Amino acid sequence: MQYTIADQMVVCLARELRDGDTAFHGVASPIPAAAILLAQKAHGRAVTYVNIAGGVNASPRLAPSTDGPNMLDGTASLFGLTDIFDLSMRGGLSVAFLSGVQIDRRGRINSSVIGEFDRPKVRLPGGAGSAVIAPTCGRVLVWRGKHNTKALVEEVDFVSATGNIDVVVTPLCVFRRVDGELQLESIHATSSLAEVQENTGFPIPTREYPVTPPPTAEEMAWLERIDPDRARDQEL
């Protein structure tokens, strides 16, 4: 089975969704968008999919931008960013996909600055909605398109957001947050424990870890239909 790392990441995230979830992603999120659509279509999950452009269970043809007009294709109503935030505040959002430039051992996210806040060494994009979504939504699924010691760190320079982080999916592996700390859950078939250890800024205990189940033929066939232009590869 031919697949890319982006395919593996999409599949990992899709498998996290459960019947009854209401799931959200924001800007610059083709991998999460593909994951939600895959969970609905390939896995038959009863997931309500809300996106930043206002789509509710839309069926967009994915593009690298995930907040454009295409994200309304197939929606029967408009439920925009303000509505989604409000929903999360009142406890109605069960899953949100968030990313960050740095993610630390405790599952905290930094998308704000490297260095001092007021005069940073590097000004990053900003956490978008993550500071209010992470503590209020049910489960946060984090993805990060790079896995190195600058991305996966012992401690973030700045806490943009922290809260209900459940899982972190990278090009190398899957971490699960257990008792407030990220624990290595599985290593993708394309990587190795040595590679994960070498590229992670906090210690990874040496022991046997499961191999992440690769994408199945059925999942790949659906992904081809959901994202024929391979927007998901743009993130890596």
Added chain:
Amino acid sequence: MSKLTTLQEAMGRVNDGDTVALGGNVLHRAPMAAAAELARQGRRGLHLVKTAGAMDVDLLCAAGAVASVTFGYIAYEPPYGLCQFFRRAVQEGRVEARENACYTVIMGLRAAVYGLPFLPVRGLDGSDLIAARGFKKVANPYGEGEFVAIPAIRPDVAILHVQEADELGNGRIGGPKYEDALMAKAARRVILTAERIVETARFEAEPDRTDIPGFLVEAVVHAPGGAAPGSCAGHYGIDDAQVRAFQAVTGPEELGRYLEQMAARTAHEGVSR
């Protein structure tokens, strides 16, 4: 009385030091022609407000027009990367980055809409943004808990690009609405740029589809292509070559040429300048 005017005259109504809310989101339906005209006119000290901004904010930072940006996210989406002009301006201390969560920008605008000095929000727990931005907390007067109080954001002017407007300032948005209507209500003054100017009868026939009531708007500009090189739903998509051309700009002379080319393109498409 008609509120139709030229882009030049409308942007002349924006003062140095104004707080300016920009409609749209990232590269979608942002008021690009208006931003370019503000840059061309040499506006200074603007305090920009946007939930998620990209080239509009980056271009105004490149032109040296910006004192601060109140935002949740300032970057392009893949494949265009960070907003380098914004990033450098913040790192060099020329622009103040007033980072928020997108939702706290919305709540600040809502406070202004409601005529309140602040609104309490849930969320932000554990975020360093509270201390970094000096947000204060208020106790729940009816029960348990403390909530972060987000101060009102009252823009002097909201600049919004819409698909259709009439000469009275009624505006209709196609596709994603983003936070434009909220900005229109929060701001002291509103300027619309529009792909098409249509008869008021069209709004009267379907008032439930009017997003921006005309009485809130003080000036309307016919600006086809006014969101380019970003997208405008139902009209055009992202112009990849022109976004990249902007990102490649180095120095004020190249920026000046880019702005003139932008103005010429929109003028060619029928903008009254």
